[in-house]
Amino acid sequence: MADAVAAIMPVLESLSARLESIEAKLGAAKAPEAEPAAAAPAPAASAAPVAGDARGALFAQLGSIDQSSGRTAGLRHVTKDMKSGGATGPVPAAAAASSAAPKPKPKFGASAKPKTKPPGTCEKRGMRWTVQNYTKADGVITVEGVAIREEVFIADCDDATIVIPDKCKAIAVDGCKKLALVFEGAVSSCEIVNCKRVKMQCKNFVPTVSIDKTDGIIVYLSEEGRKTQIVSSKSSEMNASFPNPTDPDGDMIEVPIPEQFISTITPEGKIHIEVSDLYA
Template structure:
C-alpha cells in the first residue's frame, strides 16, 4: 500500500499527461487499503482512520506540462538608487546662473583617459640619468724651447707652419729635438749628431752630420739631408720618409720596431727627379750549415 502511494509521487517525471498514471496508482492504493481494513477490522480499530490520512490530496495536474513554469511576477523597481540621481539632474534649472557654482570637469579629471592620474597616486619614477661621458682631458701646451745649453742645441715643443731656422751649428754640437708637432725645422751647419725624438708630422731639414741622425718614437715625420750623413737609425717609429742627396747615397740604415719607412734619392747626379723605395720590414731567417743564422730580405721587396 505504501509502495503504491510513493509511486504516485513520480507523476512529475511522466511526459505529456501525468493524470492517468496518478489515477492508476491511487486505484492500487485503494485496493490494498480495503484488503487491510477487512482483514484487521476487528483487531485494529484505528486502521480505518489511518487509511483516511493516506488518501492523496493536492491540486489538479490535468493541464501540467513538463518544463513549463508560471512566469514570476516582475519585481517593482526599488525606490531611490540611480533613478533618483538622474531625476535630480534633470530637475536642475540651468537658467539664471544656478549652475555657475558647479566645477568644470577637465581632461585630466576624466578617468577613462590613459593619462588620468588620481590624487595621491605614486608618481612614476624617472628614468635614471645617463652616465656622463668622461671629459676629454685638456691638453697642456708647454712653452716652445729653442736654445743652446752646455754647448748643445735644445729644441722642444715647436708647432705651427712657420719654419724655425737654427744657424751656426758646428761639428762639436749635438742637436736634440723633442716633442714637436706640425712644425718645420731647418738646421744650418754641420752637427756632431742629431736626435729626433717623439715628434709628430714634423719636417726636419739639415745640411750635414758627422756621425748619424736618430729618429725615435716618431709618427708621420719627414727628414731630409742636403749633404752627407753616414748613418740613419730608426727606432719605434711609424711613418718615416728620409730624403738623401746624391752625394750621401752611401748612407746605411739601422731600423728596429718600426713600420712604413721609405727612402727617396735622386735618379742621378744633378737630377731633380727622386726615386722612392720602401725600407724592408719583413725578413727571412735561416739556419746555415755552420749553425749560424742568415737573414735575407723578403721577396715582397724584390720588385
C-alpha cells in the same frame, strides 16, 4: 558553484553555533539586585534579535541560490574590470613613482680640459741645443750658430719645420709628428725615435740614420748620401729617396725600406736573413 556553496556551509554552521552560544550567555546574564541602576545592561538582550536578524538575512541570501542548476542569481558577478589584471583606472601614485624613468647618475671625473702646449723654445746648454714644442704656427725654425762639436735635440714638435744650416756632431728627434727636418750634415748620426709622419733631408752626408718606433718616414739623401747606412727597428712605412745614379739631373728614386724578412737556419747553426720577395 554548487561545490563552492557546499564548502561554505560548514563554516556558516560553525558561525551559527557560535552566535547561539553568545545568545545563551547574554540571556543568562542577570542584573545585580543591590543597585537599581544595574538594570542598565537590559538593552544587551536586544543583541539577540539583532544577531538573529543578521543570521536570518545571511541564510535567506544563501537560500536564494539555485543549487540544482548551479546558477547564482543572488551573488554579484565579478567583471573583468574588477580584477587586478584588467584594472583600467588611474595608476596609483606609488606605482607611478616606481615606473618613472630613473634619474641619470652623476658623472664622476668629468673630461679634463685639453692641456695647453707650452711655447716653442730653442736654447743651448753646454754642448747641446734643445729645440722643442714648435708647431706650424711658428713658421720655419732655423737653428743658427751650431758648431760641428755640438749636438741638436728636437722634441715634441707638431707639424713644424726645423732647419739646421750648419754641420753638427749628431741630431736626435724624439716624439714629433709631421715634422720636416732639413740639415746640412752630421759627423756621426741622425736618430728618429717615437715619431710619426716625418720627412728628413740631409743636404750633404750623414754616416748613419737610425729609425726606431716610428710610423711613416721619408729619408731624402744627396748623391753622396747614397753611402748612408739606414738602421731600422719596430718601425713601419719607411722610404728612402735619392738621386737616380744613371740620371742625376732627373727625378729622384724612392724605394721602400724593408719591414719583412725571411730567416733560415744554416747547416752551420747560424741564422741567415733575407729580405722578403715583397721588396724584390
